[in-house]
Amino acid sequence: MAETKFIIKTNNKRDLWIQIGIVLLLSLIILLIFFFIYLPWTTNHGExxxxxxxxxxxxxxxxxxxxxxxxxxxxxxxxxxxxxxxxxxxxxxxxxxxxxxxxxxxxxxxxAKNPRMVTMPNLKDMSLKSAEMTLKNYKLIMGSITLKPYLGSVVLEQSVTSGQKVPEGTHINLVAGDGANNKEFTAPDLIGKTEEEAKFEIAASGLILGSVLPAPGTPGTITKQNPAAGTTIRTGDIIDIWITSDAPPTTPDQQQEPNL
Missing domain, CATH: 3.30.10.20 (Trypsin Inhibitor V; Chain A)
Incomplete structure (x- = not known):
């Protein structure tokens, strides 16, 4: 069988370049059709x-x-x-x-098929709102709440002892103070007082001392309090104080957050 050869006949160089240009143009058109029409259609591109x-x-x-x-x-x-x-x-x-x-x-x-075990947190002296948020963080559920006469509206007892292992989803029953005589008044000014003076005034005001946090300065002096002086609070609320000490001040990452 005779071999067939494809021969481009040209009369001059100009015709040759025209025919090469036509071949290149056709090749470009084929590539464009493949990438922008055929390929997107077969791969559901853009859908x-x-x-x-x-x-x-x-x-x-x-x-x-x-x-x-x-x-x-x-x-x-x-x-x-x-x-x-x-x-x-x-x-x-x-x-x-x-x-x-x-x-x-x-x-x-x-x-999950079976609940994971978590360590029961200590909820005592927390407000009911803080206790509920803590239980959610541990994937536990707040159960019944029993109120008993007490000056502050804080958790007094919990049905599961702190540190005990319990399954996620466990209902935790609480006993909390009913906040008897829970009247509103302004927070006392504790800035500049000693720790002993502050403790006496906090107790006399019907408040609960929360966190005692370190602060830089002359040892034994209160430099900050939360809630701030003059803030409207209620009997039984928790108040945190920052007091200077001989120990070096903690960094923001090391300092614990006060009870809210």
């Missing part, structure tokens, strides 16, 4: 997918469900929830109804 609501779904259902929607998932965390079945989705990111690209991974928090 967005609405993220479904996965909360409550079991893990065993997810893979097939998300495959149909061209999405993936990854379990990022787990937590215990008495009100949800184990190995079901509790939280997701991105959230339901978000717009994402095909193939996007959805990060999940699922319900």
């Amino acid at each position: 967005s997918i609405t993220v479904p609501d996965l909360r409550g779904m079991k893990l065993e259902e997810l893979e097939e469900f998300l495959d149909d929607k061209d999405l993936r998932y990854e379990v990022q965390d787990s937590t215990f929830d008495l009100n949800m079945p184990p190995l079901s989705v509790k939280e997701q990111y991105p959230k339901a109804n978000s717009k994402v690209k095909a193939g996007r991974k959805i990060y999940l928090t699922v319900v």
Whole structure:
């Protein structure tokens, strides 16, 4: 069989360059069609997918469900929830109804089969609001609250001793003061007084001494208080003081936060 050869016939160099230019132009057009029309069409480029609501779904259902929607998932965390079945989705990111690209991974928090054990915090002398926030941080639940006559509205007893290991989701019952005679008045001015003088005035005002924090200066002198002098407070509220000492002052990272 005779070999076929493709020969460009030109009469001069000008015709040759014209034909080379035509070939290059056609090649460029083919490349543009491939990258901007064919490739985006085959890969669904630019299309967005609405993220479904996965909360409550079991893990065993997810893979097939998300495959149909061209999405993936990854379990990022787990937590215990008495009100949800184990190995079901509790939280997701991105959230339901978000717009994402095909193939996007959805990060999940699922319900653990068994609760994790946490160390019970000490809630005594905290306000009920602070106690509730602390319990939430430890993934515990505030249970019943029993009030008893007491000057301050603070936690007096807790159903689980501090330091004891308890499962997440445990209900913690509290006994708190009812704040009897809980009248409003202005906070006393403790600045410049000694620690003993401040303690006497705090007790005489029906307040509770909270944190005693170190501060730089002449040893034995109060330089700051919280709430500040003149602030409206109630009988039984907690007041924190900053008092100078011989010890070097703590850095902001080392200094503990006062009770609020």
